[in-house]
Amino acid sequence: MNSRLAAIQEFESTLRVVFRSIHKDLSDLLGDQMTMAEYHVLKILHRDGSLRITDLAHDLGVSLSHVTNVTDRLEDKGWVVRRRSERDRRSVELHITEAGRKRMDQLLREKEKYFQEKLSSLPTETIHTLNDLLKRLI
Known part of the structure; x- marks a missing residue:
């Protein structure tokens, strides 16, 4: 070889x-408390505020039924709510709640701490190089 x-x-x-x-x-x-799928949906809503379920499914590259199931669980936990769109009354949008926003803020801090610890042995320049090399694969 x-x-x-x-x-x-x-x-x-x-x-x-x-x-x-x-x-x-x-x-x-x-x-x-949360599955990885729930985390990904909540992370997008944390970033965007609100989205239609169809747009979320498209962004995540998953089926509409998958996002609906995940959304049902997030809604049961009080982290998202469904509301009729003000732009198109036929459409339903997902909105992150204050409780969902607080949970995501906490998780993002914990994730940042995790990666800081995980990469603590690498100099900053090496992290930049690693990031640049991985981007070349995209």
């Missing part, structure tokens, strides 16, 4: 392990 192919295979394996590790750590950070 040539060295380039071996390097690519090692990269793929390492990347998979890194993503799996980060996903597990972030799931642990969420605890049993």
